[in-house]
Amino acid sequence: MEARIIVEKLHIVVQPGRSLTRSMYLQLLGELPQVIWKGLIFQNQARPKATFTLWLCLHGKMLTTERLNKWGMNVDPTCVLCRSYFEDKDHLFTECSYGNQVWNRLLNWIGQPFITPQSWTQHLEWSLTHGKGKSAQARIFRMLNAEIVHAIWNERNTRIS
Structure with missing residues (x-):
């Protein structure tokens, strides 16, 4: 009665x-902006752990050596996959030779041409275009x-441990 x-x-x-x-609930939630990458996460048929890893990546929460060094941890900043550049999200998924080989092979397998992006933002735009x-x-692309x-x-985590 008091709740009324x-x-x-x-x-x-x-x-x-x-x-x-x-x-x-909706009134308390308020108006929140929608993220542009929601189409890559929702209705994705990938395994839950793969979708969660993508979600972490899209939120910028992956514990790359760059982030760990910013937190004051003493970690070798070199990428363990290619051993030539500093490891950050942009490098792992767009610049790393190992990452580019994986992208190229699997996308060629489904008949999707892979254009090497220059940055994570460009890669995200490309992914949104092809996954829409x-x-x-x-659906297969997402x-x-x-x-x-x-x-x-x-693979990066396996090589570290």
Whole structure:
């Protein structure tokens, strides 16, 4: 009974077809901007751990040696996959010779040409373009994109340990 008084004070507008709880939740949530890469994560048929790895990468939360060094940890900054450049997200997924070989081989396997991107932003735009839609080719591309990111990250972690 007291909850009704509180709800009335909050001036919650209950939209037709929605429950009071959902209306309250949406009002408390507010207007949040949508991320551009949501199409690569949602409705992705990749394994959950591959999708989660892609999610970490898109959020910039992967523990690359660059991030670890920024935190003050003493870690060798050289990429363990190619042994020639400093390891960061841009390098691992767009500049690294090992990563580019993986991308090139698997995308050629599905008949998708791979153009080596210059930065992570360019790679993300390219991925969004090829993964857009509900076609079988777009679904396969989204799944393969997540699996490739996971495979590169997994190989990197395997070589470190």
